[in-house]
Amino acid sequence: MRPKVSIIVPIYNVEKYLSRCLDSLLVQTLQEIEIIAVNDGSNDLSLKILRKYEIRDSRIKIINKQNGGVSSARNEGICFATGEYIGFVDPDDWVNPEMYEEMYKNATSENVDIVMCSYIREFENHSKIKDFNLPNMVRYQNEEVKINFLRRLIGPINEEIANPEFLDAWGTVWSKLYRAEIIMENNIEFMDLNKIGTNEDTLFNIEAAYYAKSFLFLNCPYYHYWRANSTSVTSGYKPKLMDQWMYLFTYIENFLKDKKLNNDYFLALNNRICLNTLGLGLNTISKDNLSSSIMKIRRIQMYLKEKRIRQSFKQLDLSKFSFVWRVFYFFAKVRFAAGFYFILVCIEFLRKIIR
Template sequence: MNPRVSIIVPIYNMENYLNRCLDSLLIQSLKEIEIIAVNDGSTDSTLPILNEYIRKDYRIKIINTNNMGVSSARNEGIKAATGDFIGFVDPDDWVEPKMYETMYNTAIKDKIDIVMCTYTREFGTHSKEKIFNLPNKVTYENEEVKLNVMRRLVGPLNQEVANPELLDAWGTVWSKLYRADIIKQNNLTFVDLKQIGTNEDTLFNIQVVYYANSFVFLNNPFYHYWRANNSSVTTGFKPNLLEQWFNLYKIIEMFLKSKNMKEEYYLALNNRICLNTLGLGLNTISKSNKLSGLLKIKYIKSFLNDYRIKRSFSQFQLSYFPIIWKVFYYCAKMRISIGFYILLVSIETLRKAVR
């Protein structure tokens, strides 16, 4: 008998966090699960820890690969998954005991292709729930799935642009449970981060959601997202991020064209490009970027003057923003690099203060 849910955990050098993650999966109230631990060429004690766990519980399966990155590891997990549904958990995170039972039962009872929960950000010293201003349960069916979920993943429209910090809150794969057939029958995979820089989750979700006929949002923070891990793949300066993100945008655009999507999807993508100047800026001022302040401002000036970003801002509306974001994106639109830099430093300081 196949497990009801396959939980894929991509792992690279996570000896300090792995026990917490696996323990939270083994105490799931849904017992009919398999945990596919993909050891992505770890050089620490990850493998001995995994070997100890498989002696304790037959539901854990280990796949050992050369170090190819998180996308490749997840793809290996998808190939090996035998469950009716697939979930993803990152090895430095953990989940609530009833997460998969609740999401699986929702999928079965309501005949749902994708179920999404919310999450809590964990900073080591404190926790902060990610707030979604939605009811306890929201259901989308048929064309509503594309209009309300897929388009939101591509990018924001109208009032949605007012909160740039929520741009990819819907894009995480670890907050979701997917009907396995949708992924496998359409040969959906994760794209290598070397190609797109970040947002492999969002890109994967855009494609999966396109093929889904139903989607349920549960406003329950079942997932714990660990933000205190300085070795995470989401931290550190990425010198090639500009070109990698334009590779990402091109892939999204080509997918939209292949599916003959409406004009609003391209406007949403255009808005994503503009909002992502915040990410480009924060990447530039990162402490791990050893350039001086003056050279960082010079680099900011260069990417704000990139013809592709200038073209996107020519269609970008500032009217929906609160005043601070309006000033910030006005600086980006008008290519005021010094003002943009000063606001970036203020935003980064504020982000750390309100955690």
């Protein structure tokens, strides 16, 4: 019998967290699932742990491959997925027991291509629900999917830019279920992080959203996103990040041109580029970057002068921001690297306190 849901878990050196993740999947109230565990060349005890779980429950299917990165692992998992819907879980995260039953039930009863839930950010000593400030259920159909979901994935417009922390809140793949046919028939896959640096989830969702005819948001935090894993692939200093993001922005821009989308989407991309200077800055001041403060400021100055970034800032409406963010992005707009650096240091300090 065909599984109702295929859950793809990309695994690389997560022996510390893997059992917690798998245990949360095995107690799902939806029984008709398959768990596709893709071991991406782990050199710790992850594969040994997987073998024990494989014996314990036949719904676990192990794919053992050479290391190729999280995108490669997820793409491999998609190839082996047989479920009506496909979901993704990261191996250092966990989910509520009812997550996939509730999401599948709503997917089928509402006959939608993509279902999304909210999530809880989990830190060492506290938890924080991601508040989307939306009703309990929001449904988009046909062109509404592009206007309200696809465009939001590309970037914020108008009042949305006031909250830079929401830039990629809609872009995660682990908070969603996708009708398998949407992915398979349109050959949607994850892009290599060596090319784009980050945001492989957002790119995947941009394509899925373009082809989807319906979308449902459930304002229920079923997913637990672990933020205390210092070995995560999303942590650490990335010296090539600016070049990778320039490739990413060009890729999205070409997608918009190819699909003949209107100016709102291009404005959204410009705003994304501006807001992403925060990410570039935090990457530059990372503790793993051993350069001096002077060299970091020079690095910031270099990318604030980059032609594509300067062009985007010409269109950025600073009036939508709160005072602190307005000052921060004003410094970026006028390329005042020292002031930009100072606020980045303050932001990073506050992030550590919150954690």
